[in-house]
Amino acid sequence: MKKKKVNLRDLKPDSEAQHSHDDGHNHSSPDEIFNFRTYLPSIFSLVMLIAGIAIDYFDAFPHFSGWIRILWYVIAYIPVGFPVMKEGWGSIKKGDFFTEFFLMSIATIGAFIIGEYPEGVAVMLFYAVGELFQNAAVKRARGNIKALLDVRPKEANVLRDGDYKSVSPEDVNIGEKIQIRVGEKIPLDGLLLSEKASLNTAALTGESKPDSILKDAKVYAGSINLESVIEVEVTNKFEDSSIARILDLVQNATARKSKTELFIRQFARIYTPIVVFLAIGVTFLPYFFVDDYVFRDWLYRALIFLVISCPCALVISIPLGYFGGLGAASKNGILFKGASFLDAMTKINTLVMDKTGTVTKGVFKIKEIKAIGWEEPEFMKYLTAMEEKSTHPIAKAIMEYKGDNDDYHAREVFEIAGKGLKGVVNGRAVLIGNKALMIANAIDVPTETESIVESIVLVAIDNKFAGYVLIA
Template sequence: MNKHITHPHPPVYDESGNLICCTQEEKIDAHTPPQIAPREETHQEGDGHDHSHGHSHEGGLGWKAYAPALISLVLLLSGLAMEHLLSLEFFTGWIKIVWYTFAYIPVGFPVIKEAWEALRKGEVFTEFFLMSIATIGAFAIGEYPEGVAVMLFYAVGELFQTAAVKRAKNNIKALLDVRPNIASVLRNGNYETVDPETVQIGETIQVKVGEKIPLDGVLLSEKAVLNTAALTGESKPQNVLRSEKLMAGSINLDGVVELKVEKLFNDSSIARILDLVQNATARKSKTELLIRRLAKIYTPIVVYLAIAICFLPYFFVADYVFTDWLYRALIFLVISCPCALVISIPLGYFGGLGAASRNGLLFKGATYLDQLTKVNTLVMDKTGTVTKGVFKIKDIVVDGQFDEGQFMNLLMAIEAKSTHPIAKAIMEYSSDNSLAEATNIREIAGKGLTGEVAGKAMAVGNKKLMEQFDIAIPAKADNIVESIVLVGIDGSFAGYVTIADELKEDAKTTIQELRKTGIQHLIMLSGDKDSITQKVATELGIKSAKGGLLPEDKLNEVENIKQDPSRVVAFVGDGINDAPVLAASDVGIAMGGLGSDVAIETADVIIQTDQPSKIVTGIKIGKSTQRIIWQNIILAFGVKIIVLILGAGGLATMWEAVFADVGVALLAILNAVRLQRMKWNH
């Protein structure tokens, strides 16, 4: 777990614009001076101890953080009252200077200290340096209240920034604060309470009502009702039946349940999600990196312009007064602080990532949030992506010599010996009679099974198996598109069962909504036979589809699409065979509920709910994030340029400068925070 901030310093960037010398959390908090971010002790999340030390658990800051600003505010207002309202005679000269100096120190000293430490490291053009020079300069020319006010408003602005950042981070952490602390594991005939990290694969654990499931596993009990909101964003309770999978972090809502552990704690769903979310901000978007680079260039330029404003008029203005032009230069410096951009843009992306997490979408970086909005070609797998990946009996057709019950009992007796998904679907048929024992079972590779049941010779499989035993099949059975199980009994055709995979409930609406978002090309690629793939594609309204593809065939198809430079390709899949295509596409999207670990590790975006409609949600969140960030950029640059011009011309005072810096920063932050409150239809 990364450390919380202890001694924040001015941001230091490498040549690529990435923050260095920071922990993961400092990457967004690096602009926060000490009085704004009270010390937090380094600790492991979820250790059960209170580390708050005076600040709120809700993401707000404690009273200690606000104390310096409150002291300065009281002293400033008292000074202004004595000077202007009461017009006290003694409040002049050194008394006035000392009073405003005491008002300045609580908010000014920490910033000056940070500016000095930055200078020692060779970092000159930081916001701390700019604010220090501007306010000390105001004192030098006798503008004491304005010097205090500028630093006070800057401190208040930083308090709001820090609170907004904390709220953004805590919104995500609240969703993921479900990491279980204990596990009740069956050992030596008794249940022992242990650390989940000590539980091994294959062990049985028990979960009581209201407890969190500590590790991924398979349900041993008859059924379970789970709250999976923290993992999937879905508030609706999930019903799980025996032998189905359960995800760590889900909350048991009904009865005591037992499960068999399938993954170690560090490989569980919740551990994987925590890791992804915590590291998401490390991969910055191009917009964020561009603004950081611009800030590095823009700030020194403004500093040199401020120097020019102060001294150059001496050579051109007849009635040049140094203090007047110094005041204009100081205003210029205050306005030049790029904090509105530098903090609100990362905060905007953090808000977007948080909103996505709450909606069951995990982005492995802000760059993919941006990239998803540019996708114009979506390639999708079929099974497990737009279909449920669960086979069910669609039709049972019997040739007359048996009734349906007798026919299915004979068929199930043979299929009971198979582990094939189709066999499992057949075994779900509800039968009132006990199954006869099948003997002499033989599997013929690529064809099916043979054996004997109740003295009858059985052949169960595909057309090739029927041909091998010279069993004639009717033409209608030969033309069926779905997966079909043909049955021969004692050398004669006895009937067939068709097996079909169901479309997901939101599959059709997803295709319609994707077209509305601007995705022009929808393509389906599947390893299932082409006839089934074409049928599903037609049902969904997808015009381009190919079936019967091996993993390398899918990869070749996507690489061929990418030959067109105008195409930005996203691929959606869930299986191990989809991993190469997920890696090759511009944006790889994996189904995180039923999807394979390999696909999830390879993908850039993970859909925790296995709902394809979440792709639309992700695009909407990405577009909203981009829109808010560009609003902030235009707002910050626009207001700053206007006030810079007014300041250079002597038409703006320090108060306008404060608005151009702190006011715009606050507006940008409030705009970015909107992302955390927006709701998207699924």
């Protein structure tokens, strides 16, 4: 399977394909119409086949014989047989003679030659139905894989002619300035021009804890801007961005074949010619060993041999199994680089993974509150009064604390980039943030905090360490 560049315009989400219920036209979805058209040839052939067999069995129409009967079954055969024969002819033109399409074409045409018209149609119809089931499974798996593509950005606000214009990320050039509002996804890789930013990089790294960065730091497409409006200078074209590489990885995961798939493909190239020559042998060799040799009988047996020996079930089932596995994993948010890694999974005996957002939900909660020199309820009133001014996810977790905070109000709250908050609550100076903030304000921090691995919020009131809150 040849790789191709991902085109953002080809990856429209399903929601964008929907329309208003009062737009005055047919509301059947394109998928429903496509599915009906896909199954229509098989349905037509099935109806024609059943009708023909019924007429044969009950002898309902005396004139249903000769060319009329042949024509009836030819019409029944064409909708399911022609696509297979077309595929077989395409393979032959490429130098690949011995394919399942070739085998099925020979077997069914042979059935027509010896007068077994219903069997010729039935064999091709069953094969076509099998192909439909395969395609449906592939489509479902592909749909599961595409569900991962929701991480893609849909538009970019680029500065042109003194104004920000909304364009496709693919149309933005290196060196241009883009603007990202709160809650929007960063559409392209670049350098942060704003003083600071808080980004949700879970779609790229799996880390649910926001990443706080400063000016000139590298930002990656697919990250979500959590706080104020930011500006970014583009450093990579869309097709070279981190998100495009992820999309390419998802789209082309099935192209990376496992050893089993490669073996089956090579095996089929050897097996199929052998089946063809054996069928020829079944037809002609008995002439030299059987006294009452009848060419039609032995050709019929050879055709049966061709049908039951067709490797399509083997050739289809193995790749389809891997494809279904990739799709099922994608449905559950797990991305494999290719089918070969599904095989590698069977050899794993130890699994090491990040906990937050991987084996947990990635939602921050207060794990422990440690107030030093303060009662916990009063300590938390100072903390929640300050965090009420912040939009940071950790601040939101702290605000989940149950308590009456009506009498505590924060003012003169300033955010210190990369460190935390500084403000005044009910006349007391309050610092909330990390250890760097405490050190910068000459606050002594207990050594016990150094061994804590969870996210920790340190609090100082009136220039004295007042405690901390653990977030997990």
